[in-house]
Amino acid sequence: MRCSVFIFIGLITFYSYAQTPTTNEQNPFFRQIQLAFTQGSSKEIAKFMGTTIEIKLNEDRGNFSKNQAEIILRDFFKKNPPKNFEVIHQSESTEKISYLIGNYQSTDGIFKTLIKSKPGPTNQLQIYSLEITRE
Numbered sequence: 001m002r003c004s005v006f007i008f009i010g011l012i013t014f015y016s017y018a019q020t021p022t023t024n025e026q027n028p029f030f031r032q033i034q035l036a037f038t039q040g041s042s043k044e045i046a047k048f049m050g051t052t053i054e055i056k057l058n059e060d061r062g063n064f065s066k067n068q069a070e071i072i073l074r075d076f077f078k079k080n081p082p083k084n085f086e087v088i089h090q091s092e093s094t095e096k097i098s099y100l101i102g103n104y105q106s107t108d109g110i111f112k113t114l115i116k117s118k119p120g121p122t123n124q125l126q127i128y129s130l131e132i133t134r135e
Helices: 001-017 028-039 042-046 066-079
Strands: 050-057 060-065 082-093 098-106 109-119 125-135
Touching: 028 042, 028 082, 028 098, 028 109, 042 066, 060 066, 066 109
Parallel strands: 050 125
Antiparallel strands: 050 060, 082 098, 098 109, 109 125
């Protein structure tokens, strides 16, 4: 009887662990962002922005409209053509704020990237903050 209890507890523990998502699984929202960065597509990234976004590009910081942010990113990608974008970490807080940390590799160097998003009016994730800093 005692052995059966241990086997039962072991199976429940194994099953619950197997059902728990790991940090290696990527959020579909961030998968699309990663692809857009890999392609250097400011237009695709802008699709996931809220109406305003805070951008920090190296030492410059400001709040911009979605259209202004797209132009800023387009200029960034022109000056720093993409080679690769590697996701380092992603997570979600209890307040439904999601973030992704990645390395954007251009032909001219590597940039640490922090993307913060939260649910918008339609409950879809929207980027509200983007930081890109040269390593």
